[in-house]
Structure formats: structure tokens, C-alpha cells
Amino acid sequence: MSNIDKNKRIAKNTLVLYVRVFFVMLISLYTVRVVLDILGVRDYGIYDVVAGVVSTLSFISQTMAIATQRYYSYAIGEKNVEKLNQIFVTSILIYLFIIIVVVLLGETLGLWFLNNKMTIPSNRMFAANWIFQFALLSFVFSMLSIPYSAALMAHEDLSVYAYITIIDSIIKLCGAYLLFVLFGDKLILYGFLLCIGTAITSFLYVLCSRRKYSECRLYFYMDKSLFKSMLSFSSWNLLGTIASVANNQGNNILLNIFFGPLINGARAIAFQVTNVVNVFCSNFFLAIRPQLIKSYAEENYEYMMKLFYVSNKFIFYLLWMICLPLILKIDFILKIWLHDVTNYMIIFTKLSLIYALILSLHNPITAIIQASGNVKRYFGIVEPATLLSLPITFLLFHFKLGPHYTFIVSIIVFAFAHLLRLLVLHNVVRFFSIKEYFKKFLITAILVAFISALLTSFVNRFFTNNFVGFVMTTLTGEFAILVLMYVLGLNKEEKKMLQNYMKGYLVKWLNKNEKEN
Numbered sequence: 001m002s003n004i005d006k007n008k009r010i011a012k013n014t015l016v017l018y019v020r021v022f023f024v025m026l027i028s029l030y031t032v033r034v035v036l037d038i039l040g041v042r043d044y045g046i047y048d049v050v051a052g053v054v055s056t057l058s059f060i061s062q063t064m065a066i067a068t069q070r071y072y073s074y075a076i077g078e079k080n081v082e083k084l085n086q087i088f089v090t091s092i093l094i095y096l097f098i099i100i101v102v103v104l105l106g107e108t109l110g111l112w113f114l115n116n117k118m119t120i121p122s123n124r125m126f127a128a129n130w131i132f133q134f135a136l137l138s139f140v141f142s143m144l145s146i147p148y149s150a151a152l153m154a155h156e157d158l159s160v161y162a163y164i165t166i167i168d169s170i171i172k173l174c175g176a177y178l179l180f181v182l183f184g185d186k187l188i189l190y191g192f193l194l195c196i197g198t199a200i201t202s203f204l205y206v207l208c209s210r211r212k213y214s215e216c217r218l219y220f221y222m223d224k225s226l227f228k229s230m231l232s233f234s235s236w237n238l239l240g241t242i243a244s245v246a247n248n249q250g251n252n253i254l255l256n257i258f259f260g261p262l263i264n265g266a267r268a269i270a271f272q273v274t275n276v277v278n279v280f281c282s283n284f285f286l287a288i289r290p291q292l293i294k295s296y297a298e299e300n301y302e303y304m305m306k307l308f309y310v311s312n313k314f315i316f317y318l319l320w321m322i323c324l325p326l327i328l329k330i331d332f333i334l335k336i337w338l339h340d341v342t343n344y345m346i347i348f349t350k351l352s353l354i355y356a357l358i359l360s361l362h363n364p365i366t367a368i369i370q371a372s373g374n375v376k377r378y379f380g381i382v383e384p385a386t387l388l389s390l391p392i393t394f395l396l397f398h399f400k401l402g403p404h405y406t407f408i409v410s411i412i413v414f415a416f417a418h419l420l421r422l423l424v425l426h427n428v429v430r431f432f433s434i435k436e437y438f439k440k441f442l443i444t445a446i447l448v449a450f451i452s453a454l455l456t457s458f459v460n461r462f463f464t465n466n467f468v469g470f471v472m473t474t475l476t477g478e479f480a481i482l483v484l485m486y487v488l489g490l491n492k493e494e495k496k497m498l499q500n501y502m503k504g505y506l507v508k509w510l511n512k513n514e515k516e517n
Contacts, residue, residue, distance in 0.1 A: 031169070033337060034176040035190065036269075043127075043187045045265030046120055048252070050128045050135070068147055070370045071230060072154030073293040084215035090227050091147045092218065099143050106136045119256050127187040134191035138198040145202035148209035151216055154290055160212070164204045171197040236375040243383035250390045251406045258397045263344060267403075269334070270348035274356045277322050285311055285363050292364070296371035301431060304368070309440055310494065311364045316445050317485045319360055323353045324449075324456055324481070325474040332465040344403065351407035358414050365421045374428045382420045389413040444488045452480040 036044050068091045075083040110132065114120075120128050152161050175193035179186050209216045255263050288311050295304035326333065330349050334341045369378045389410045396405045422434050456477040463469030486495065 031173045031176045034173070035179070036338060038176070038179045038186055039190065042121075042261050042265065043124070044268060045261035045263070046124055046128055047131055047187060047190065048264050048268035050114065050118070050120070050131045068150035068230075069154045069290070070233070070293055072150055073290045074297045074371070076154060076294060081215075084213075085217065086223055086226060087230070088147050088151070088215050089218065090223065090230055091150070093222075093227065094231055095143045095146055099140055102139065103136060106132075110136075117257075118253065119260055121261075124187070127185050130185075130188045131191040134195040138195045141195075141198045141202040145205040148205040148216055151209045151213050152205070155213065157212065160208050164201060164208070167204065168197065168201040171200060233370075233373065233375055236379045239379045239383055243379075243386050247386055247389055247410065251393055251410065254390070254393055254397060255403055255406060259403050262342075263403050266342055266344040267348055269338070269345045270352040273326070273330075273333075273349050274352040277319065277326070277353065278356055278360065285315060285367075289363075289367050292367045293371040296368065304371075305431075308364050308368060312361065312441050313445070313485075313489055313494075315360050315363060316357070316441075317448070317481060317489060319357050320449055320452070321478055321481050323357055324453060324477040325470070327353055328456065328460050328473050328477075329465065329470045332470050347404050348407065351404060351411065355407055355411050355414065358411060358418065361418055362421055365425050368429055368432070369425060372428055377428060378421070378424045381424055382417055385420055386413060386417045440491070448481065448484040448489055452477060452484055455480045 039047065068087070071087045071091075072084060075081075075087060111129070114128060114132055115125065118128075149161070172194065175190070175197055178193060179189055182189050252264060252267060255267060288307055292304055292307050292311075295301070295307065327350050330353075331341070331346045334345055334349065338345075366378075369375055389406075392409045392413070393406045396409065397403075422437060425432050426434050456473060459476040460469070460473045463472050
């Protein structure tokens with residue numbers, strides 16, 4: 001496949017994913033509002049912190065899917081059809097092992113921590129234990145479906161993935177409305193309905209993959225070298241995920257211990273907004289990631305580095321275009337979305353958007369490291385550094401500083417971790433230049449963000465927190481970022497590609513109008 005065909009496939013998959021994200025975003029935001037109205041901030045906070053102990057293990061599911069996808073994509077890049085089925089069977093064995101370990105830890109250490117260390121009202125402890133069990137069962141369903149969903153991603157069959165995720169969002173919305181008509185403890189019912197939804201989604205991944213791909217068939221096979229290689233690769237990726245989970249849920253637990261479930265509810269709302277924003281950028285990278293890995297497998301390094309810089313720029317600028325108006329007008333957005341808005345919801349959401357912007361920059365770096373297979377040094381150095389946020393946050397809370405400092409600490413720590421990622425990438429992949437990275441991307445990205453923030457903040461001062469003010473602030477921010485991105489952020493080749501794309505789109509539109517007339 002030529003580079004032009006690869007670019008067309010990336011563009012097509014990106015379009016499919018953005019259609020998908022539009023529906024998922026609307027459904028997800030409305031679902032949160034419905035659930036929050038039914039459960040209330042306290043019970044919603046309890047669900048977030050309790051189910052979060054297990055549900056954040058979905059990060060493990062996602063990371064394991066990425067690890068499996070790497071082997072699939074590499075085999076596809078090498079055009080090794082037989083190896084695809086071997087990878088599938090081996091991954092099943094690895095995930096069964098992980099499931100057993102997690103369930104044992106959850107039913108022992110997890111239950112002890114829930115019942116003895118977490119700050120939960122005594123009259124809600126029974127419901128909290130049920131939520132924990134449903135979340136653990138959901139994790140099992142998710143893990144079992146990974147080899148199948150990873151096959152969809154590696155084959156770049158993202159339309160099927162888009163349909164399934166839309167169905168998953170609809171199921172969650174239906175579950176939220178069922179809370180209105182079902183009798184019983186609403187918190188327990190919510191956990192049960194989400195578990196059922198996860199089971200249905202997992203079944204759809206299995207069904208679609210088995211029908212489309214011959215390699216998704218179970219049979220007895222054991223290749224010790226492949227098992228050892230995948231287990232080692234997955235283990236180091238798992239270390240990175242555990243660090244991410246520890247940061248995410250560890251800070252959530254610290255907030256619960258020091259400030260209680262109401263603050264957990266405010267944090268949960270902030271991360272709902274951030275997760276929706278992240279989906280926009282992750283969808284683009286979801287389309288480009290398989291090509292990064294396949295290009296490395298094919299030793300097409302020139303094309304791979306072009307994809308690397310393009311993905312960095314699109315991720316940063318796209319996310320900043322969404323984050324800037326939200327940061328300036330988040331109080332207006334939250335008051336439209338929710339009935340009861342607290343000051344901490346506003347503060348947490350602003351800080352979490354900045355945190356998400358910094359965190360998103362690791363995706364292209366991590367993809368190249370995973371493509372190379374040299375993950376030990378990367379995750380062994382970077383992820384322990386990110387865990388510094390936990391002891392620092394604990395000390396700040398101990399000395400009576402406010403709950404928003406958990407976000408401030410994470411922003412600083414992850415900015416430092418990004419520099420470590422660059423150093424490790426240079427050591428593992430010698431043709432990568434840190435100087436070139438700063439010159440081609442990082443310096444101009446920071447400059448574009450700073451200037452656009454100044455201009456948009458200045459315009460925002462002349463408008464109040466109403467719909468007109470939100471529209472004017474958003475339009476100003478988008479216009480400023482687009483102009484600055486084109487002038488400062490893109491090189492000559494990227495500008496030419498964009499111009500050709502726009503010309504091609506304009507010609508198609510004109511031809512279509514001529515035919516209609």
C-alpha cells in the first residue's frame with residue numbers, strides 16, 4: 001500500500017470516528033446529567049470512588065488492547081498471516097492469568113480497603129459493596145473481549161468499532177432511564193445495569209471479530225517464546241497503566257479520605273468533561289496509530305516520522321481548540337448541563353483540562369516505543385516518576401491545602417514526565433532528535449497556545465456568561481488558533497498538503513453543484 005493510500009485510509013477512519021464521537025459525546029453528557037439527578041452528588045461520588053477502584057482497571061483493559069494490537073499490527077506489516085492466530089490464542093492465555101490475579105486481589109485486599117479505609121456513610125456501605133462486585137465483573141467481561149477488539153483496531157476496521165461504541169452509549173442511556181421505573185436502591189441498580197451493558201458490548205466485539213477475521217479462533221496452542229515476549233511486553237505496558245491508575249484513583253481516594261464523597265462527586269464531573277474532550281483527540285490518534293506501528297515494521301521510518309509530527313500537532317491544536325473556550329466559559333457550560341454546580345466543579349474542570357492537554361502529548365511517543373518493542377526502559381523510568389504526584393499530594397493535604405492542589409501537582413509532575421519520555425525515546429530510537437522535536441513542534445505549540453489564550457481572554461472580558469458570550473469567545477479562540485497554527489505551527493510541506501486537500505474538496509463541491517444545476 002502506497003503512502004497516499006495509507007493517508008486516505010487514515011482520513012476515512014478519522015471521519016468515521018468523529019461521526020461516532022459526536023453521538024457518543026451527546027449521549028454520554030446527557031446520561032451523566034440524568035444519573036446525577038437520580039443519584040444525587042453524594043451517591044454519584046460514592047459510585048465514582050468505589051467503582052473507580054475497579055473501573056479504572058479499564059485503563060488496564062485499554063493498555064492490554066494496545067499491547068495486543070501492537071503484535072497484530074506488526075504481523076500485518078510483516079504480512080505474516082499464520083502468526084496472527086498464534087498471537088490471538090496467546091493473548092487469551094495472558095488475559096485469563098491477569099483476570100485471576102485481579103479478581104483474587106479485589107476480593108481480598110480490595111474489599112478490606114473498601115470496608116476499612118474509605119470514607120463512606122455507614123448507611124451506604126451495603127450499596128458500595130454491591131457496586132464493587134459489579135465493577136469487578138465488568139472488568140472480567142472487558143478483559144475477555146480485548147483480543148477481539150484489538151483485532152478490529154489492527155485491521156483498521158474502525159467503522160465496526162464506532163458502531164459498537166455508539167451502541168454502548170445508547171445502552172448506558174437506557175440504563176439511566178430504567179432507574180426512573182425500577183424499584184430498589186438506585187445506586188445498586190445503576191451498578192448492575194452498567195455491568196449488563198459491559199457484557200453486551202463485550203459480546204458484540206466477540207461476535208463481529210469472529211465473523212470477520214479467521215485468526216479469531218480458539219484452539220490449543222502454546223509457543224513459549226511468543227508467550228514470554230507478549231507477557232514481557234504486556235507486563236511493562238501494564239506497569240505504565242498501573243501507574244496511571246494509581247495516579248488517577250490514588251488521588252481520588254486521597255480526596256475521599258481528606259474531604260469526603262461530595263468532593264469526589266465534583267471531581268467525577270470534572271473528569272466527565274475531560275474524558276469527552278479527550279475522545280476528540282484520541283479518535284484521530286486511533287486512526288493513525290496502526291500506521292505508525294506498521295511503518296516501523298516495514299522500516300519506512302521517513303513516513304513514520306511524518307506521521308509522528310502530524311499526530312503531535314493535530315492532537316495538541318485540536319485539544320487546545322476545545323479546551324480554551326471551555327476553560328474561559330466552563331461555569332456557563334456546567335450551569336446549562338447540570339442543575340447544581342459547586343465552585344469545586346468549576347475549578348476542578350479547568351485544571352483537569354490543562355492536565356489532559358499535557359497528558360495527551362505522550363500518545364505518539366508511546367506508540368513508537370511500543371512499535372520498537374523496547375518498552376522496559378520507557379515504562380521503567382517514566383511511570384515511577386509520575387507516581388511522585390501521590391506522596392506530594394498527600395503532604396499538601398496533610399498540611400491543610402485545598403483539594404484543587406491534586407490537579408496542580410499532577411500538571412507539574414506530568415510536564416516533567418514528558419521531558420523524560422523524550423529522553424527515553426531518543427535513547428531507544430536513535431533517529432529521533434529532541435532538538436528537532438522542540439523546533440518542529442513544542443516551541444511553536446506553546447507559542448500558539450500562549451498568544452491565542454491572551455487574545456481570547458481579552459475578547460472574553462467584553463462578554464458576560466450567556467450564550468452570546470460563549471459563542472463569541474469560542475469563535476475568537478477557534479479563529480486565533482487556526483490562524484496561528486497555519487502561520488506558526490505548520491511547515492511548508494504540511495501547508496501544501498492542507499492547501500491541496502482544501503482545493504480538492506472545493507473542486508468536488510463545485511462539480512457536485514454543476515451536476516445538480
